[in-house]
Amino acid sequence: MISGHNNNKASSVLKVVHKHGPCSKFHKSSKTSTTTSDEKYHAQILKQDQARVNSIHSRLNHNNNKDPLTQSAATTLPAKSGLVIGSGNYIVTVSLGTPAKQLSLIFDTGSDLTWTQCKACSATQSCYNQTEPIFDPSLSASYKSIPCTTAACTQLPSSGLEQSCSASTSACLYIAGYGDNSFSKGVFGSEKLTLTPTDVFEGFLFGCGLDNEGLFRGSAGLLGLGRSSISLVEQTANKYNRFFSYCLPSTSSSTGHLTFGDGGSPNGVKFTKLITSSQSESASSFYGLGLSGINVGGSQLSIAPSIFSSSGTIIDSGTVITRLPATAYTALRGAFQEAMKNYTLTKGDSLLDTCYDFSGLDTVSYPKIAFVFGDGLTVDLDRTGILIPISPSQVCLAFAGNKDDSDVGIIGNFQQKRFEVVYDVVGGKVGFAPEGCD
DSSP, X not given: OOEEEOTTOSOEEEEEEEETSTTSTTOOOOSOOOHHHHHHHHHHHHHXXXXXXXXXXXXXXXXXXXXXXXXXXXXXXXXXXXXGGTOSSEEEEEEETTTTEEEEEEEETTOOOOEEEBTHHHHTTOOOOBSSOOBOGGGOTTOXXXXXXXXXXXXXXXXXXXXXXXXXXXXXXXXXXXXXSOEEEEEEEEEEEEEXXXXXXXXXXXXXXXXXXXXXXXXXXXXXXXXXXXXXXXXXXXHHTTEXXXXXOSSTTOOEEEEESOSOOOTTOEEEXXXXXXXXXXXXXXXXXXXXXXXXXXXXXXXXXXXXHTTOEEEOSSOOSEEEOHHXXXXXXXXXXXXXXXXXEEOOOSSOOOEEOOTTOSOOOOOOEEEEETTSOEEEOOGGGTEEEEETTEEEESEEEOXXXXXXXXXXXXXXXXXXXXXXXXXXXEEEESOOOO
């Protein structure tokens, strides 16, 4: 466990923005944007999203047709949209090292390792482009590499990482892969992590990436909020007691937040049971929920609860579009299309197959959609979490079906927008409060 100090502050809060939004430091204004470029951008994000889902399914595929997933102080950071750099994810800014250097990281409940690009990667041209200066551990007084013989190093495989030993320095080496051939390879080290000026943690374990390729461009790396021992949630458990929450803004120009610690439950929060997989160590790092049904327009669809329980469901801030078991998605699509029969269907794509042409219309009415959980909680999705605009003439239902009913369902970040999503790991529950930001 790492040590921390915060001058007795009750909470720690970080600002969240979308990676592509004008609030993001990655944003570059353009007066020449076209519908074609918008469509290419959305296609790119959806392709990246499917690659991530494939990676999650790969990690969990040994669970197919088995039982479903079972089961202080606070600091808040601004959370921003990542749209400006080609991602459907969200970023927060933290600081690393002595002196502290600011880094904008994608925060991810589906990953455990926090990592950033380190300076040595530029010498071998193994870096992707990022907006901020690349972190240089040689200029930090608090950086240390982790020896490969330590328990901290040998625990990496339990977090779904590859681990090896440097022949020349005996330092611990890691490889983090993300399913679409994106990866970070480097040295496993420890550093001083600064969330806010009063929330500082010495000896924080992280990946110092020396060879980084893939979908991370613009950001400096990832902030891992999973459930394994190397995640930020676990490393700060002495202070924040495994309690965090976030609100994802509904537009790229808005700001949300990521909060560590219990600063008091938001108004209207309602909880459902957090479910933990007992099938494998890698599966247990995800946050499982007991989804059991779906409502459309206030009526529950005729879907057997076993359709959901046979695969299980996780909630993931790094997946964009919610994935449902094939049978459940077919029922949702049919009910939604019936409610929208007065509107013009248009072409979809391989992922989003229910799309409409709303061009020329001043107003559009569409049915509410809600998630129903096995312990009785019903969560009505925010109106911004149902339809995704690809272009003015192509607005799509923001759900997709898995290939079959055995692949795990995933509640993605598009359906989480504007909710305060509260993770109380010690209490064994996840909560949702509407209109938590914007």
